Amino acid sequence: xxxxxxxxxxxxxxxxxxxxxxxxxxxxxxxxxxxxxxxxxxxxxxxxxxxxxxxxxxxxxxxxxxxxxxxxxxxxxxxxxxxxxxxxxxxxxxxxxxxxxxxxxxxxxxxxxxxxxxxxxxxxxxxxxxxxxxxxxxxxxxxxxxxxxxxxxxxxxxxxxxxxxxxxxxxxxxxxxxxxxxxxxxxxxxxxxxxxxxxxxxxxxxxxxxxxxxxxxxxxxxxxxxxxxxxxxxxxxxxxxxxxxxxxxxxxxxxxxxxxxxxxxxxxxxxxxxxxxxxxxxxxxxxxxxxxxxxxxxxxxxxxxxxxxxxxxxxxxxxxxxxxxxxxxxxxxxxxxxxxxxx
Amino acid sequence: xxxxxxxxxxxxxxxxxxxxxxxxxxxxxxxxxxxxxxxxxxxxxxxxxxxxxxxxxxxxxxxxxxxxxxxxxxxxxxxxxxxxxxxxxxxxxxxxxxxxxxxxxxxxxxxxxxxxxxxxxxxxxxxxxxxxxxxxxxxxxxxxxxxxxxxxxxxxxxxxxxxxxxxxxxxxxxxxxxxxxxxxxxxxxxxxxxxxxxxxxxxxxxxxxxxxxxxxxxxxxxxxxxxxxxxxxxxxxxxxxxxxxxxxxxxxxxxxxxxxxxxxxxxxxxxxxxxxxxxxxxxxxxxxxxxxx
Numbered sequence: 056x057x058x059x060x061x062x063x064x065x066x067x068x069x070x071x072x073x074x075x076x077x078x079x080x081x082x083x084x085x086x087x088x089x090x091x092x093x094x095x096x097x098x099x100x101x102x103x104x105x106x107x108x109x110x111x112x113x114x115x116x117x118x119x120x121x122x123x124x125x126x127x128x129x130x131x132x133x134x135x136x137x138x139x140x141x142x143x144x145x146x147x148x149x150x151x152x153x154x155x156x157x158x159x160x161x162x163x164x165x166x167x168x169x170x171x172x173x174x175x176x177x178x179x180x181x182x183x184x185x186x187x188x189x190x191x192x193x194x195x196x197x198x199x200x201x202x203x204x205x206x207x208x209x210x211x212x213x214x215x216x217x218x219x220x221x222x223x224x225x226x227x228x229x230x231x232x233x234x235x236x237x238x239x240x241x242x243x244x245x246x247x248x249x250x251x252x253x254x255x256x257x258x259x260x261x262x263x264x265x266x267x268x269x270x271x272x273x274x275x276x277x278x279x280x281x282x283x284x285x286x287x288x289x290x291x292x293x294x295x296x297x298x299x300x301x302x303x304x305x306x307x308x309x310x311x312x313x314x315x316x317x318x319x320x321x322x323x324x325x326x327x328x329x330x331x332x333x334x335x336x337x338x339x340x341x342x343x344x345x346x347x348x349x350x351x352x353x354x355x356x357x358x359x360x361x362x363x364x365x366x367x368x369x370x371x372x373x374x375x376x377x378x379x380x381x382x383x384x385x386x387x388x389x390x391x392x393x394x395x396x397x398x
Numbered sequence: 399x400x401x402x403x404x405x406x407x408x409x410x411x412x413x414x415x416x417x418x419x420x421x422x423x424x425x426x427x428x429x430x431x432x433x434x435x436x437x438x439x440x441x442x443x444x445x446x447x448x449x450x451x452x453x454x455x456x457x458x459x460x461x462x463x464x465x466x467x468x469x470x471x472x473x474x475x476x477x478x479x480x481x482x483x484x485x486x487x488x489x490x491x492x493x494x495x496x497x498x499x500x501x502x503x504x505x506x507x508x509x510x511x512x513x514x515x516x517x518x519x520x521x522x523x524x525x526x527x528x529x530x531x532x533x534x535x536x537x538x539x540x541x542x543x544x545x546x547x548x549x550x551x552x553x554x555x556x557x558x559x560x561x562x563x564x565x566x567x568x569x570x571x572x573x574x575x576x577x578x579x580x581x582x583x584x585x586x587x588x589x590x591x592x593x594x595x596x597x598x599x600x601x602x603x604x605x606x607x608x609x610x611x612x613x614x615x616x617x618x619x620x621x622x623x624x625x626x627x628x629x630x631x632x633x634x635x636x637x638x639x640x641x642x643x644x645x646x647x648x649x650x651x652x653x654x655x656x657x658x659x660x661x662x663x664x665x666x667x668x669x670x671x672x673x674x675x676x677x678x679x680x681x682x683x684x685x686x687x688x689x690x691x
């Protein structure tokens with residue numbers, strides 16, 4: 056159980072600064088997800104925390120201890136890599152017990168602890184198998200087993216599910232969430248570019264863009280109160296709709312030729328970018344449409360339907376819509392869920 | 399279309415296959431045939447002698463000496479370049495200053511022909527003015543004139559050193575390629591798990607270099623079995639057959655004593671030894687492939 060604190064972290068490779076003055080406080084036992092597009096610096100941040108990369112400037116504290124210049128093995132953390140990083144020449148037991156054998160732990164104790172971890176991860180019957188003989192999900196569990204056997208205070212996950220197929224990813228996501236509960240109080244820092252993983256796993260999410268933290272908050276805070284268009288566009292699938300618009304002196308919002316009075320007061324005045332989630336619309340009944348748009352494409356997903364309009368606008372409705380491409384439909388905007396951003 | 403393709407395939411394969419047939423297959427089968435004859439290498443008249451040449455091998459004292467020398471030669475020619483190549487690769491794989499220059503320097507000898515290497519080392523071993531004795535004299539503070547290549551006790555080992563000097567560069571390059579292929583996250587696991595540099599090499603790097611080691615050893619075995627030219631130029635198998643290997647012995651019997659039939663029988667034995675070793679190599683390759691993919 057350890058609190059992780061990053062204070063004014065900077066990291067440069069040559070003249071390129073990839074992490075720019077990042078400060079972040081991760082509570083003990085918290086599941087923090089670092090999310091962002093490819094190349095935003097989230098994996099670098101994880102590597103800085105692990106000690107695999109040295110910071111150019113700033114301080115990293117784990118459990119109240121300054122570990123900025125401490126070797127990775129002395130930071131009391133474990134890391135699960137995207138590629139699983141299993142040793143091909145060692146069997147499952149050898150991989151899980153690798154760290155213990157390096158520390159010259161007695162063979163009997165290694166065997167007992169490996170079996171214990173393997174049973175917790177339901178891979179006890181795979182202990183004599185070689186990594187090559189395992190499926191992706193099994194390899195992932197072995198990698199997690201190697202991490203948890205060390206009793207770390209902090210778990211680092213570097214995109215651990217990105218090599219798995221969609222169905223397995225959902226299953227492993229659940230298992231990681233269960234693991235976090237089972238490991239009671241272990242701090243987890245999880246890097247992903249997949250916002251669904253971020254939303255479903257995180258206690259809090261840090262959205263990273265170009266080496267900076269754009270916003271930190273709970274999944275719902277980020278979803279409902281994004282700080283800027285980047286966070287608003289990154290969190291949520293399909294992405295939030297952005298429309299050029301303006302806010303007049305009375306606080307009414309105008310976009311796509313429509314003027315609407317939001318239910319909450321708006322502080323910004325003048326030109327603005329109006330953000331509307333796909334579910335912030337409903338199909339209009341007779342005479343109640345806020346705006347009318349031509350349907351460009353329909354994506355029936357079973358439980359819901361995505362309607363793509365030529366405005367351009369994406370709308371999510373829970374019903375099966377009998378409309379076809381080219382139809383003109385009326386839409387009503389949810390006044391409580393209008394986001395106003397600087398233009 | 400398919401027929402036309404087949405035609406061109408046959409036409410294009412014809413030339414290399416003919417060259418292969420004339421320069422490899424035909425001499426190979428000729429050797430087999432001559433090993434059952436008493437041909438002297440010149441006389442068109444020769445007789446079929448059955449297994450006489452092979453029976454003679456059993457009573458040839460020099461053959462046994464050559465077998466022992468070949469075994470020593472092979473073991474040393476495998477172990478030394480492999481270990482030295484691995485050590486150099488591990489040293490030069492790190493981001494140390496001048497690594498690139500050192501890599502080039504260590505690789506350079508493999509670009510020289512064995513004759514040139516043999517000649518260079520013959521000079522180095524020269525008893526009166528050779529570099530080695532000069533260094534020993536300087537260090538010992540008194541004249542040292544050991545005839546390295548003219549003493550039965552040191553001749554073979556002196557050639558082995560020269561051979562290793564030449565072959566180490568090749569092993570080093572193969573190991574460097576192998577080191578590059580080791581996924582960096584496996585080494586990072588070592589950092590996180592707290593492996594010491596020695597544990598990292600012994601428990602992770604060396605096992606992950608097994609595919610490279612198999613290639614290095616295979617090349618060393620094949621090259622050492624063929625190792626004739628450097629021995630020929632440095633010792634000629636002497637003194638008193640002390641550096642006679644099978645290849646050298648075969649050459650002496652065939653081209654110095656004009657016993658081409660007997661020489662062919664020795665070459666067939668050498669071929670069979672190579673076949674067994676290469677067969678073992680392929681079996682190991684299959685096993686390695688199963689583990690490392």
